[in-house]
Amino acid sequence: EAGVAQSPRYKIIEKRQSVAFWCNPISGHATLYWYQQILGQGPKLLIQFQNNGVVDDSQLPKDRFSAERLKGVDSTLKIQPAKLEDSAVYLCASGRGTEAFFGQGTRLTVV
């Protein structure tokens, strides 16, 4: 089966600009996650969707980050405006049951 698809793979923006990442989960997976992985650290959960509803967004910096999952399939994560500390890899994962499958991530560099 096809894996979790993310785009773009790389993005460089200036601080205070906006950026959006896209994720297409594995077909049939009801749960979708966005994780932030800062260099040298483990991934940190930002938000979890179940179908098109938000289950947990307690660690999402809502003043600048937003996410949506249209029709319970694809998802976008947006940052506006970006800060230098947002430089990280943004990982999307989808799951069914007790296992999560991760995409390759989008590496964001804010300069």
Add this chain to the structure above:
Amino acid sequence: AQSVTQPDIHITVSEGASLELRCNYSYGATPYLFWYVQSPGQGLQLLLKYFSGDTLVQGIKGFEAEFKRSQSSFNLRKPSVHWSDAAEYFCAVGPPRAGNMLTFGGGTRLMVKP
């Protein structure tokens, strides 16, 4: 709040040698436990998982892990390391029955000497 500690940031082993990567967790109950591997530029790949039952679990690529409740540990082992095992390894915990909402450790970078 749950947390995961991987005490070793870097480990270097010789090819063919045995490997043990440490993982300790803090959680109110017995969580679901996972080990993931991440190669450069790649996403996370699940190596193995523990939910209940036999405390020694087998995974892919010849890896195994042992859950020790008394020590709150879930250490990853491999009897003979291959050069292709060089990567970053992450231990993670998730709440029972909702194991996908993972809390990750900081990772251990494994280097393999020829």
